[in-house]
Amino acid sequence: MREREGELLAANRAFYVAFRNRDLTALEGLWSRQHPVAVIHPGWPPVFGREAVMESWRQIVGGSGAPEIECGAVNILALGEPACVICVEHLAGGDLIATNLFTREDEGWKLIHHQAGPMPPQIAMQPPEPLH
Amino acid sequence: MREREGELLAANRAFYVAFRNRDLTALEGLWSRQHPVAVIHPGWPPVFGREAVMESWRQIVGGSGAPEIECGAVNILALGEPACVICVEHLAGGDLIATNLFTREDEGWKLIHHQAGPMPPQIAMQPPEPLH
Numbered sequence: 001m002r003e004r005e006g007e008l009l010a011a012n013r014a015f016y017v018a019f020r021n022r023d024l025t026a027l028e029g030l031w032s033r034q035h036p037v038a039v040i041h042p043g044w045p046p047v048f049g050r051e052a053v054m055e056s057w058r059q060i061v062g063g064s065g066a067p068e069i070e071c072g073a074v075n076i077l078a079l080g081e082p083a084c085v086i087c088v089e090h091l092a093g094g095d096l097i098a099t100n101l102f103t104r105e106d107e108g109w110k111l112i113h114h115q116a117g118p119m120p121p122q123i124a125m126q127p128p129e130p131l132h
Numbered sequence: 133m134r135e136r137e138g139e140l141l142a143a144n145r146a147f148y149v150a151f152r153n154r155d156l157t158a159l160e161g162l163w164s165r166q167h168p169v170a171v172i173h174p175g176w177p178p179v180f181g182r183e184a185v186m187e188s189w190r191q192i193v194g195g196s197g198a199p200e201i202e203c204g205a206v207n208i209l210a211l212g213e214p215a216c217v218i219c220v221e222h223l224a225g226g227d228l229i230a231t232n233l234f235t236r237e238d239e240g241w242k243l244i245h246h247q248a249g250p251m252p253p254q255i256a257m258q259p260p261e262p263l264h
Binding site: 038075 | 167169177214216220235244
């Protein structure tokens with residue numbers, strides 16, 4: 001179970017490394033070729049099917065505005081088939097919150113779905129009221 | 133497989149009926165008690181754990197602004213454990229796009245995760261150019 005979790009977290013990290021590096025070849029390898037796939041980018045309609053999903057990534061990582069993205073607050077919600085990872089995406093313009101679904105294939109965990117959407121700004125910690 | 137699909141679609145429909153009817157008791161029954169659960173409402177930070185998830189539903193369906201929601205364009209992406217349904221949520225203020233995850237329990241499919249986020253307005257269908 002721990003090994004399976006570790007491999008899942010590694011696949012999730014690899015996804016964000018590929019995203020940040022605009023590495024389309026890595027993204028192609030990380031997305032499933034054996035299962036139906038979908039992606040919901042923020043403000044996009046849903047995209048279904050490997051060809052359309054990879055085209056959406058080409059548009060996103062190919063543009064000059066490809067985001068400097070960092071992943072945090074990673075949480076494995078389900079470790080089944082598929083497995084579900086929920087994490088925060090830190091971007092210059094603010095945070096997004098993402099659901100990533102992975103399924104297990106011969107080569108390891110592969111992405112079958114990603115939905116990211118806007119997250120409210122973190123509420124700044126207020127210093128406690130002075131007692132007197 | 134067909135029966136399993138039909139039951140999954142029925143559970144997804146039941147979720148939106150309960151949502152529209154502000155039926156908290158039905159929502160309590162539709163969400164898993166046996167697995168970790170999470171929810172990402174539009175513009176909210178992620179909510180983890182049954183107690184917090186149900187409290188979020190109490191806030192949403194308990195308010196006077198509870199949405200008149202209709203579900204459409206339903207697509208089963210994965211029929212595993214969990215299963216993944218992607219659908220459009222039609223609301224007065226515009227459409228949302230949702231990922232719903234269900235897991236199979238003794239009583240049937242139960243929700244373990246829901247993420248909804250904004251979707252761009254539908255592009256109006258253009259009539260074809262006249263041929264001459």
